[in-house]
Amino acid sequence: MKPLEAKPPERFVTDFFTTFTEAVVRGEEDPAELMARYYTRDVVQIADGVRLDWDRLVAHLRPVRRNLIAFRFEVHEALAAGHRIAARFTIHARMRKGGPVTTRVHMFAEFTPDGLLRRAEQLTRAVGAP
Template sequence: MTPRTDLAGYLVRYPQEAGLGDEDAATVLDRYHTPDYELVNDGVRLDRKRLLDHIRPARKRAAGLRVEVEQALVDGDQVAARYRLIAELRKGGTITTEIYMFGELAADGRLRRAIQATRTIPSE
């Protein structure tokens, strides 16, 4: 499974595996992304090292993660998605983030680049 073959599946599985899994975070990242993967999230550029630095402490904060995909589109090497990430925190509370993502795929179907705009919305 790659983002090309199942974008919605990737959007659901990747946060689960990266944020809650026991597997090495670098292995999870490499499964879905190219070595030169770059994420620009709300104007902040995250390369592979910065993503891994973000994933490791997130595993300590999250008690649960759920993704609700509204739209997921693949057209050639381009992807677009609109979805919500709902994080239940170990210290209590829930954070719901609405995400608008546009990306570029590599020839092997993994993500090469993604740009996201996010906003926190009230949790139900």
């Protein structure tokens, strides 16, 4: 990943999640090796009160790889202060079973100087399909 300072925060968030998700869905790479290119080993992600560490995030990639067939990240706004980002975005996804899923995300995140995600706290909610 490119450092956070290399681009506007909206573009950084879009690129981070798009390239990561593309690699998960389209790639054959081992999930742990893939994670190492985007996340620190001590990563903590709390989504709607559920704490995910490295092992739980790696385990989450396998079902995503099997079930996600199309996706798009729509970043509405993002603000950066140093290596921290606050962002509001929508994930538009189409699953192999169940059709389209649209999720609104409010995220506070900390990245390393080289662009790896170290910590994120997210609140999400499902919204109607676009």
